[in-house]
Amino acid sequence: MTQALAYALGILVLVIGIGISVALHELGHMIPAKRFGVKVPEYFIGFGPRAWSTRRGETEYGLKWIWLGGYVKLVGMIPPARPGRPDKPGSQIAEARAEALAEIEPGEEHRAFYLLSVPRKLLVMAGGILTNLVLGVLLLTVALCGIGLPGGTTTLKSVSACLTSDVDSGTACADTDPTAPGAQAGLRAGDEIRSWDGARTSSWKDVQAAIAASGTRPVPVVVQRDGAEATLTVTAVEVQRKVLDPRGNPVLDSDGNPTTTTRPYVGISPVHGAVPLPISELPSTIGQAVTGTVKAIATLPVGLYHAVAAGLGHEERSASGVIGLVGVGRIAGEVSSAGTGASSVSVPLELRVSQMLMLLGSLNLALFAFNLIPLLPLDGGHVAGALWEGARRRWALAHGRPDPGPVDTARMLPVGQVVFGILIVMTVVLVWVDLVAPITG
Structure with a gap:
């Protein structure tokens, strides 16, 4: 196998691995949602135009062309407006609420997501986050203890x-x-x-x-x-x-x-x-990986600052700093092609497999930590909303007040759009930095 072909193969394995990780993440949402009776009309990997789909029962499963994530559509994510607090006619919130409620067909009102209890909402929305955590730990365990480190x-x-x-x-x-x-x-x-x-x-x-x-x-x-x-x-x-x-x-x-x-x-x-890493050392190693990833996400603004500074030539790019899609793809290609080519240093296949599994495991831990951010449209935003709903209901019960009902996520849609825009800008910036100041060594 030529070095160029091995490099391309590494990127392909990375793309497939990310796709599987996203698919399992979305299953972490869909399985408990269906178990609790919520109607799930769509399960897709990717965004944009449909590339392929099939229908099984009431759910359409498929792939879309832009593999930057995935989604599960849950009917009734947005509750009706509270009595006495109508939406402004023609507003974005009013249109989004009307669209969400229109998805609930007659006779299926009881299958709306907003009617779930707080614990069930938490299980549905945290299911994807926990799936990435478990998958990341499993991949790192196989890489570290099943195969080993150099x-x-x-x-x-x-x-x-x-x-x-x-x-x-x-x-x-x-x-x-x-x-x-x-x-x-x-x-x-x-x-x-x-x-x-x-x-x-x-x-x-x-x-x-x-x-x-x-x-x-x-x-x-x-x-x-x-x-x-x-x-x-x-x-x-x-x-x-x-x-x-x-x-x-x-x-x-x-x-x-x-x-x-x-x-x-x-x-x-x-x-x-x-x-292979001794089993006795695995808990501390995994613990360091998880805490390090969470810390990196918590200090993301600082990491982005240093990445942009490196892109502008003001400082050296840190190998431990934030990295974008292009940088991750470059790492995957280098790992896959490390043992090929006449002039390259020979790297055993088992080590390349171990390093690729570690890369995918680290990406899953990053998805886990990133989705902990308590802002919409991230899963952490929905988890925070459910926790706030539970806190309001307990407060009302303790003080003899009426049940305030489900949290109105529609009010947070403008914030979600701003966060989504920031994510797009961050993605583009990191791609630029990966191109002009790639991580080396």
């Missing part, structure tokens, strides 16, 4: 033949250099280390920890070789090694020289591939 595996890539005076320099072996401990024990490239001194190993970090713990005494090492297990005896030796920081760079002393420390040395290096 790292050293327990399979050996190379075994040093000799022990030079500076093991970190990569100096060629001399005739007088002693045999390295790994080679002396019979370790070979391709061996998979199953355990070291009785400690099971599932990653290169486990191997390193076991070597450090066993010191320079002879220890049994179990390896998988040619389909069978073999036990070797390895005796590490102490050597001077450079101290590295978390990024792999040498730690320098006050004079600018690399600092060193004495550590057990065997002379082996790993094959790099996908290393």
